[in-house]
Amino acid sequence: MSDVVDGLEGDLRSNGISVEALSVDERVDLTYLTAFPGARVNHQEMGRACNTFLDRAETGDWSPRRVEATVLRSDDDVLGSWHIEPEWITGYTEYRLSDEDFSERVLDTLTHEHEHEGETEAQS
Secondary structure, three states: OOOOOOHHHHHHHHOOOEEEEEEEOOOEEEEEEOOOOOOOOOHHHHHHHHHHHHHHHHOOOOOOOOEEEEEEEEOOEEEEEEEEOHHHHHHHHOOOOOHHHHHHHHHHOOEEOOOOOOOOOOOO
16 A cells, blocks of 8 residues: 555645545545644635645646635644635636635635634734
8 A cells, every 4th residue: 555645635735734534526625634723723724725726726637616624623623614616716727816816715714613702813
């Protein structure tokens, strides 16, 4: 048995995403263990995951579809979730969406498992 991880999972791992579970069907379901187990999902880590999907779409190695991501703080401790719509990926690869527009759309989907009233989503 080979220890080599390739394809989408390999690309995610090479971008520093600790993949716990990955399924690719009509949509992509990604569960990853964060390297930043604080109170909020780390935006840079989200960006690295998003860039993996964008890079694969740009090279034709992946057909855009909805991506559902669940971020774990530790086993069975969900920190938050976010998603990407396929039209955002296509819009980005066809230069109809800027980096900022794409990022804003994804960040707008971000939810944290333990939301508290009055808290903001602001994080660098």
